[in-house]
Amino acid sequence: MCGIVGVYNHKESSTLAYLCLYALQHRGQEGGGIVSFDGKKTHLIKEHGLISDIFSKKEKLASLKGSIAIGHNRYSTHGENLYNNIQPLQFKFQGADISIAHNGNLVNLKKIRERLEKKGTIFQTTSDTEYFIHLFSHAHGKTIEKKFLSAFQQLEGSFSVIIMYNDKLIIARDKYGIRPLCCGRINDSLIFASETCALDLIGAQYEREIKPGEMLVIDKSGEHSYKIASANPKHCIFEYVYFSRPDSKIFGDSVDKIRRKLGKNLAIEKPTKGADRVISVPDSSNTTAIGYSQRSDARFEIGLIRNHYIGRSFIEPQQQLRDFSVKIKFNTIEGVLTNRKIVIVDDSIVRGTTLKKLIRIIKKTNPKEVHVRIGSPPVKYPCFYGMDFPSKEELIANSKSVEEIRKYIDADSLEFLTIGGLLDSVSLPRDCFCTACFSGKYIEPIEKEDK
Amino acid sequence: MCGIVGVYNHKESSTLAYLCLYALQHRGQEGGGIVSFDGKKTHLIKEHGLISDIFSKKEKLASLKGSIAIGHNRYSTHGENLYNNIQPLQFKFQGADISIAHNGNLVNLKKIRERLEKKGTIFQTTSDTEYFIHLFSHAHGKTIEKKFLSAFQQLEGSFSVIIMYNDKLIIARDKYGIRPLCCGRINDSLIFASETCALDLIGAQYEREIKPGEMLVIDKSGEHSYKIASANPKHCIFEYVYFSRPDSKIFGDSVDKIRRKLGKNLAIEKPTKGADRVISVPDSSNTTAIGYSQRSDARFEIGLIRNHYIGRSFIEPQQQLRDFSVKIKFNTIEGVLTNRKIVIVDDSIVRGTTLKKLIRIIKKTNPKEVHVRIGSPPVKYPCFYGMDFPSKEELIANSKSVEEIRKYIDADSLEFLTIGGLLDSVSLPRDCFCTACFSGKYIEPIEKEDK
Amino acid sequence: MCGIVGVYNHKESSTLAYLCLYALQHRGQEGGGIVSFDGKKTHLIKEHGLISDIFSKKEKLASLKGSIAIGHNRYSTHGENLYNNIQPLQFKFQGADISIAHNGNLVNLKKIRERLEKKGTIFQTTSDTEYFIHLFSHAHGKTIEKKFLSAFQQLEGSFSVIIMYNDKLIIARDKYGIRPLCCGRINDSLIFASETCALDLIGAQYEREIKPGEMLVIDKSGEHSYKIASANPKHCIFEYVYFSRPDSKIFGDSVDKIRRKLGKNLAIEKPTKGADRVISVPDSSNTTAIGYSQRSDARFEIGLIRNHYIGRSFIEPQQQLRDFSVKIKFNTIEGVLTNRKIVIVDDSIVRGTTLKKLIRIIKKTNPKEVHVRIGSPPVKYPCFYGMDFPSKEELIANSKSVEEIRKYIDADSLEFLTIGGLLDSVSLPRDCFCTACFSGKYIEPIEKEDK
């Protein structure tokens, strides 16, 4: 995952980048950074932590001078949590400063690495993002544009990237358009961001999506669009299910609208007879749960209260509190739950551990029955395109049947939306989406060494 | 406002206090602290900031040794933001360490201060909490209990206090029971906290409320209850309307239940004909809005998304973004709002500035009409019992009529719940509540110099 | 120990106070603070750490507005290291803000405390400094001046204090003048400080010492001097031996001059025949060693290099390095020491542990002989007037003879300056000094309970 942003031609470019990153904070909370170019020099600040903490002091942001800036929010992956991997990454080549912010995951790197190292290339991070720059510097084209085009064409996997090459901005998206990337405008300034909620915060007007397979170069001579490659789009459907913010528009549609549709289709496919109340797991499944209740006789209620002050880590008593990790986030509303037949609507099940604990604390309020309905199919397969699922072994649906999961979480019933129901909820044609995490049908075969 | 906690006879008393303060964080975010007693010495840590930040390191909490601890969350008042005012306050008297955590506001201090200063008393804070201790030390009683009883009897105003006097815990509540204070139990350990949500987090069993006018002393010899004074209770009804957490039980009733009732009564008193959607201002008016929708033809929807990453302060571009302060917190869901007749349900109107900006950003989505319904009467009068309203002049309803407020916030209609409707929503008899902020009927006359 | 400062009538009073405290940093490094008065309000910042760290940001110092300021450096005592004990202490009394900075130690507190607590007085710190204020507030005098005079008259022990009472500055010194306190001037501004090196840094002109037993009150009406009590002075001679900075003038004489005299008298009393080199333990005994070499045939050399980057604590390997604590501070110069007969001149021996380790690392360079000469008599008795010696048991000379100490530190010879030689080195009459730590002759009998 990750969130990216680019600002071109705005005298407060870094402040706008910072606000956009703030709006995209849900896409990555491990670290973040902004780099700006003031016509002569680049200025970079990147750190571990939340954007509002990294830039808590005005002077820091003020030091990022210039009218061009790009920024990045990094997702907390299970892998290496190194300072050097925090983006934007920065490089020097033939007198130019190159900075890059990347959302996605590249998949055919092994052979490329061998080829590059044979030529003496030194790698400085453990991040796949570095490959864009080495392929660029080794490309044969005569112009910067041609060299970047060549780099993008050699790389497989998902990428929405924003590159600052001195005073040029280069924006590109893989040919399948796996991750979202949009463009907005404030007067003569252009804003690029992972999701439209970033544009909304700074009052930018939404213009369009960057097209799958498009490379856009912005400089003093204007905007120039290049084609990297053509393909049928394969948007990540999990962005709709869980990852994007409900107030964003991605892949041409409002996330909120699709999520409500998921809830409605779930209610039609998997109704719960005689249920008294529908509750969500706030806030991620709120809209799906409301959608469910609208096609159900049971009314929507708030049965769980979410605590929003949570910091990074929490100190637990030594004689550990049962289900502490879920209690620190959620508390139950007894009056809503006790003696009622409850439907909990959640967006997805990955490991199942949180849901198991949630049901346990809900049962302490003595509901009559607890039924679980999930607004997406079981997640059975890993994602190689950037969605940070746990390993195959930790995906509960990879090894357990629905009935086994039900027993594990101790629900009275458990039902998932079907892949058909999922694809019925979106507006674009069914074949425009990657459903590999649910179906195992990957866009292209993934070589063993790149898994 | 403020949140308080006390733990008696638990070997991890400070960790429990910390978790309770975390659950009570909504009652005060300016600063907080915990003091423990290990049989010989007291250990105190108090700082500015959120509890999870103050105790982000295990060692800090581990240094607060002992089986007795009390803690405090301080609300950000407009007054002085001094380290010395962060509680628990600590004092020394005749070889004993006295610590105190106080929620409430005392009102008859001027004469007491004059009297004490004539006797040579030195004050060290600008906090009214210090008076408890000076009155105690000057009281004539022979026992600690009698001296504290005397102190409590001399003080007017609201107080829910927890005092640690070496290995004694003294818990007291003013005779009107203005602020909440409850007691729970984990095996042989007793837990005292402002709201029951704190007990829930640590798995303590709710026992009872501390009674209005009760002083409870806990020590090795057991629990001893004393009567400070008798009076008809006057609970703060604004705790139900806004301040307490919805998953808490206070004044004998679930906040969530009362808040839903406020929404239902509001819908009955002030319906909105032909409305399409009811939306809340998340999260404070969620339950009230759901209650409203349940007595209305318009269905409940999520029209505003709240951003939960907000830090203390935010850097804005120099050419300021319109309505930035509200946009940084909320974004609109166009699909829910556009071309619809919307009812926004909010819990209360204090200054009206946030609501005005919210309506402005909602109108950008082109709704058909925007109607505002408020789950409480207009706040017209200041509170002298601890609710931190702005000055009289800043209370919009103090000087403006409902129609003037409607114009100010630019809504198509604006209606408030009546005082009658408010009192119909609670379970206790109508005369058990203080409604001064709505009605101007203060419990007792407030002397000019103490205002 | 401790360093204190007061600035009256300077528009940058807090910046001057900060620089003075910086110059007095050697008098206390545990914590420090400054409080200023801007005509209406007091502003206080105090923290643990060095002055340059506490005020590393300009804004912090800038927030201490006003033309009057007092400040304090706290010495790291073995006792309680609590925030509340960091000075200036602040109190409120009858609408006034009182702040106090104190250098010294009071000795007759037990009975006073009993008397005050009977009257209901609450203590808030474990510091003796608080007594000044409680005695003031309980005094019978009609004016502030008379009340403070009464307080000073009741207290025994050592005190150099600076008090800010709104826009008044009250400066006082105990009747024996045990600790130093001087006054300087920049145009119409008055500066008070523990040592003259503080005046030098800010370019203030030295005016005079505050007299023993003098209370000076400065306000808009001018400077008013009062007599607390009369006595023969008893200055702390250890200030000359070790504590004060060599570039200061205290008790009417330059510390550097006295210290060179100590070295010369030591060389006369306790010569070292046939020695090749005289070395100091930098930097504290530099001047004494130079003085010694000037009355000796052996020439002065730098045999030990001091490391000046030392922070608070140091991480040692688990298989601990021998004499690490001394090696982290000092390294030997082989070329100076090897095969020579060395005289190490040190200012005093308290515990003897550092000297023992120093000699061990010096011996690694294979000197012919190592002779130790100490510029003061053996420290045998505790100080009750503010010099922070370890407990009696830890004073090596309290239980060991000179020969036993010599064996312990493993020197070829060890000699101390006599009390006679010490008193011959100062300019004032012999009976003007307290030598209790050497002689056991305390100024007044110390009651057991106050020891």
Add this chain to the structure above:
Amino acid sequence: MCGIVGVYNHKESSTLAYLCLYALQHRGQEGGGIVSFDGKKTHLIKEHGLISDIFSKKEKLASLKGSIAIGHNRYSTHGENLYNNIQPLQFKFQGADISIAHNGNLVNLKKIRERLEKKGTIFQTTSDTEYFIHLFSHAHGKTIEKKFLSAFQQLEGSFSVIIMYNDKLIIARDKYGIRPLCCGRINDSLIFASETCALDLIGAQYEREIKPGEMLVIDKSGEHSYKIASANPKHCIFEYVYFSRPDSKIFGDSVDKIRRKLGKNLAIEKPTKGADRVISVPDSSNTTAIGYSQRSDARFEIGLIRNHYIGRSFIEPQQQLRDFSVKIKFNTIEGVLTNRKIVIVDDSIVRGTTLKKLIRIIKKTNPKEVHVRIGSPPVKYPCFYGMDFPSKEELIANSKSVEEIRKYIDADSLEFLTIGGLLDSVSLPRDCFCTACFSGKYIEPIEKEDK
């Protein structure tokens, strides 16, 4: 400048590296870092600031696991103060982790850069240290050793480098041996460090210098020495004059011994008739001043006291104090200076600004005369081998005659040691030293673009 360290085969390698860096702190205070290898992974911590601050917490050091570690202290250059430039730098190549710590300055980079960039090489820092690694990865040799040898042979300028290549340690020094680098031993562990004072602190036994033009490779198979190139040594004589610690042995001689010799030769060449006192500018010219006094009739005294608490920056009053920057560091001892004919001995004059201010504050004590003697010739030329002098224009002796400098600093006389006197003070033959900063005779011609 900079300090470097390497530890091979010690189970607490990072703790030893940390202590060595602490001892070498004078070689660079802008930032520092340590990287260790635990047999599988490398662990790196590097930050701005002093070593004792960077590693103030035990856990940080403990996280640097493994028996091999290298470390670096970075000097505050006028250039870019970027995180990425703090060393050790880290790279990845063919599955290996390469880390490098470098002291020195490379001079023939322009053409190498062009050649490398043509091959697609991307640079990630603005540090010349990166070139070692790119030349290594592009070298044709079949073994790691041959490839590094090739890299070292291609680079001109000064380098003392320590490289960690997984579990191999590669140590190299340029053929002229411009910067120092020594080797010590603790049992079976080898320690490499810029100066011997680092070995002393950790109790390592000095073994030898790394030879000019030597590349040493240490791995499981033992120690292997390779020859990079042969040349007559050209040690930096300024290391003796000022930069190295007096308790270190470099280029085969004790710094302290050479520095005393400089003082003696200065006294012989440039005596001061009738002078009363010789004083140093502590601590850098202490030994030189003592040497001077030993060949002079005037006796050595401490006339300036240095304040050792100085932090990074200092807040000055707005109406600035004259000579503040020097007063914050030094105070005068009136008793030593007043009415005397003073000789100030300093080690060198670079800009001359500090000395000018020092003389001004010394003159406030009313000395009879102030004579300045400098223990090295005038610094007239920039250093391209790593000594961080200011630009040519800022070197006062570049444009001013000795008489003009004397007038500028306002001394009664000013004399420098001659180049002959300088070279007479060292033990090695005269042609074994680079004296370019004094003589303008560079070791090799420096190409314009590399200046």
